Amino acid sequence: MRRVNTRSNRFRISATSTIKASRIEFVLSVPDITTSEGLLHPLSQGSAPRLIRVCKEDEGVGICAGLSFTGKRGLLLIQQTGLLDSINAIRGNAVEYNLPICMMVGLLQKEVGVPPRQSKSYGVRIVEPILDAMGIVYHNIEEDSDVAKIRPAIDNGFDAVVISRARGQAEVGIVRGVRCQRDDLSEAGRAARGTLD
Numbered sequence: 001m002r003r004v005n006t007r008s009n010r011f012r013i014s015a016t017s018t019i020k021a022s023r024i025e026f027v028l029s030v031p032d033i034t035t036s037e038g039l040l041h042p043l044s045q046g047s048a049p050r051l052i053r054v055c056k057e058d059e060g061v062g063i064c065a066g067l068s069f070t071g072k073r074g075l076l077l078i079q080q081t082g083l084l085d086s087i088n089a090i091r092g093n094a095v096e097y098n099l100p101i102c103m104m105v106g107l108l109q110k111e112v113g114v115p116p117r118q119s120k121s122y123g124v125r126i127v128e129p130i131l132d133a134m135g136i137v138y139h140n141i142e143e144d145s146d147v148a149k150i151r152p153a154i155d156n157g158f159d160a161v162v163i164s165r166a167r168g169q170a171e172v173g174i175v176r177g178v179r180c181q182r183d184d185l186s187e188a189g190r191a192a193r194g195t196l197d
Helices: 006-021 033-045 057-069 080-085 087-096 127-133 144-167 187-193
Strands: 026-029 050-053 074-079 102-106 170-172 180-182
Touching: 006 033, 006 144, 026 033, 026 057, 033 050, 057 074, 057 080, 057 087, 074 080, 080 087, 080 102, 080 127, 102 144
Parallel strands: 026 050, 026 074, 074 102
Antiparallel strands: 170 180
16 A cells, blocks of 8 residues: 655645646646656646646746747746756846746755755755856745745746836746846847837
């Protein structure tokens, strides 16, 4: 008989419900055994949000960028290894072009209860300093009570882009990291938005 971890089951149900309540229409992910049982499998069983499988994480960044042009909300579910592989796509699309790229980034090999910067895993320890260097604000989602941070983070990320376009500022949603923020949008980004003075 298989033993069910009720804590992770509650977290999965809670996180899945919160994603749906956040008006996310598309969830993008690479095939991933780590998140499959917890989030991807339950999401794939319903009709909304629609699950889109991608080959590489930076493809997901590009698709989320494209969805934003149609007014659709996308959420990219990846591991930190995919985040690191996608840094240039995130820099260009999310930070410089001010497009809402929302992500939930799992920290593979992170020890439970240990802050990411104190992890024994190098790949986990470097995530927050990189996000800080890029000006990306994030929230750690580890406990059941942390699930309450997801919806406001998604909403703030998408809503802030609409507001910031008028001010020439970039603010982007990243969940598990949440909400990237930069005060200066590049000239190329302002030109792409039609806000070049």
